[in-house]
Amino acid sequence: MTTRAPRRGAISATKQALSVGDVARRSGVAVSTLHFYETRGLIHSWRNAGNQRRYTRDVLRRVAVIKIAQRTGVPLTEIREALAALPDSRTPTAADWRRLSERWRAALDERIAQLTLLRDQLDGCIGCGCLSLSQCPLRNPGDVLGGNGGD
Amino acid sequence: MTTRAPRRGAISATKQALSVGDVARRSGVAVSTLHFYETRGLIHSWRNAGNQRRYTRDVLRRVAVIKIAQRTGVPLTEIREALAALPDSRTPTAADWRRLSERWRAALDERIAQLTLLRDQLDGCIGCGCLSLSQCPLRNPGDVLGGNGGD
DNA sequence: CTAATTCCTCAAGCAAGCTTGAGGTCAAGC
DNA sequence: GCTTGACCTCAAGCTTGCTTGAGGAATTAG
Numbered sequence: 001m002t003t004r005a006p007r008r009g010a011i012s013a014t015k016q017a018l019s020v021g022d023v024a025r026r027s028g029v030a031v032s033t034l035h036f037y038e039t040r041g042l043i044h045s046w047r048n049a050g051n052q053r054r055y056t057r058d059v060l061r062r063v064a065v066i067k068i069a070q071r072t073g074v075p076l077t078e079i080r081e082a083l084a085a086l087p088d089s090r091t092p093t094a095a096d097w098r099r100l101s102e103r104w105r106a107a108l109d110e111r112i113a114q115l116t117l118l119r120d121q122l123d124g125c126i127g128c129g130c131l132s133l134s135q136c137p138l139r140n141p142g143d144v145l146g147g148n149g150g151d
Numbered sequence: 152m153t154t155r156a157p158r159r160g161a162i163s164a165t166k167q168a169l170s171v172g173d174v175a176r177r178s179g180v181a182v183s184t185l186h187f188y189e190t191r192g193l194i195h196s197w198r199n200a201g202n203q204r205r206y207t208r209d210v211l212r213r214v215a216v217i218k219i220a221q222r223t224g225v226p227l228t229e230i231r232e233a234l235a236a237l238p239d240s241r242t243p244t245a246a247d248w249r250r251l252s253e254r255w256r257a258a259l260d261e262r263i264a265q266l267t268l269l270r271d272q273l274d275g276c277i278g279c280g281c282l283s284l285s286q287c288p289l290r291n292p293g294d295v296l297g298g299n300g301g302d
Numbered sequence: 303c304t305a306a307t308t309c310c311t312c313a314a315g316c317a318a319g320c321t322t323g324a325g326g327t328c329a330a331g332c
Numbered sequence: 333g334c335t336t337g338a339c340c341t342c343a344a345g346c347t348t349g350c351t352t353g354a355g356g357a358a359t360t361a362g
Contacts, residue, residue, distance in 0.1 A: 051339085052327095064289075101273050108270050119260065122219075125248075139218075170308080181351075184351085191349095201359075202309085
C-alpha cells in the first residue's frame with residue numbers, strides 16, 4: 001500500500017484533474033468502489049482523450065460525505081437522492097452540509113434511541129428468562145398483542 | 152393473514168409436537184425462515200413418518216432469542232455459536248439467557264457508543280463545512296494521519 | 303374418497319455494497 | 333519505443349438473510 005504516489009507528477013502539474021487512482025488514494029476508497037459509485041450516480045467524472053476518468057477535487061468532499069452518511073446507516077440510494085437534491089447537484093457547501101447532516105442526524109438519533117431502548121429492555125430482562133410472548137417487552141417490541149396462544 | 156388457526160386441532164391434541172407451520176404462526180417468522188435457520192444450525196427438528204418436521208415447544212424460545220439477538224445486530228453465525236455453546240445445545244434457561252444477553256449487551260453498548268460519538272461529531276461539524284482530511288473528526292474516525300496530501 | 307392444505311426438496315433470485323477477473327487500451331518513464 | 337503500471341469495460345462472484353418457484357408427497361377437513 002503506497003502512502004504517497006510521487007510518480008505521476010501530473011497531479012499538481014495538471015492543477016485540477018484527478019485520475020481515479022488519485023481519488024482512490026486520497027479518499028481511501030478502492031478504485032472499484034469509485035467506479036461503482038459512479039454507476040450509482042453518487043459521483044461524476046468526465047473523460048480525457050484516452051477515455052480515462054478525470055475528477056475535480058470536490059469529488060473528495062463528496063466521497064467524504066458519502067462515507068460519513070454510510071456510517072450513520074444511510075443507504076446509498078438515499079445518499080444519492082440527498083446529494084442530487086442539491087440545487088445543481090454540486091459539491092456540498094457548508095450550508096448544504098448543514099442541511100444534509102441535520103437530515104441524517106434525525107435518522108441517527110432514532111437508531112440510537114431504538115438500540116438504547118433495546119439495551120434497557122435487555123437489562124430489565126437479564127436473568128428473568130421469561131421471554132414470555134404476551135408479557136416480555138423483548139419479545140413484544142411493538143407491544144403487539146397476538147392471539148396465537150401464549151408461549 | 153390468519154391470526155388464529157382453529158383447524159388442525161392436532162396442535163393441542165398431540166401435546167408436544169409442533170409442525171413448521173405451527174412454529175411459524177406462533178413465532179411470527181415465515182416457514183421458509185425456519186427452514187433456513189435449520190440449514191444454519193440455529194434450530195433443530197425431527198421428522199415424522201411422512202418426513203415432515205416436528206418441533207418441541209422450546210423452539211419458540213430459541214427463535215425468540217434469535218430475533219432478539221438479531222435486533223442487537225448480532226449476525227446469525229455468532230448467534231449459532233452462542234446457542235451451540237450451551238452445554239448440550241439445549242433451550243436457553245434463565246441462567247443461559249443471562250450469559251447470552253450479557254455477551255450481546257457488550258456489543259450493543261459498543262454500537263451505541265460508536266453511533267453516539269458519530270452523532271456528537273456530526274453536531275460539532277454541522278455548519279463547519281470543513282470536512283478537512285487532516286482535522287475533521289468525521290473524516291478521521293480512527294484519528295489516522297494520512298500522508299496523502301490534505302484536502 | 304376427494305379436494306384443499308400443508309409440507310418436502312432443491313434451485314434460483316433478491317437487495318446492498320462491493321470485489322475480482324478477463325481481455326484489452328493508455329500513458330509515463332527510461 | 334518499449335516496458336510497466338494505471339485504466340477501461342463488462343460480467344460474474346461474494347456475503348448476509350431470506351424469499352420464491354417448481355414439482356411432488358403427505359395430511360386433513362368434510
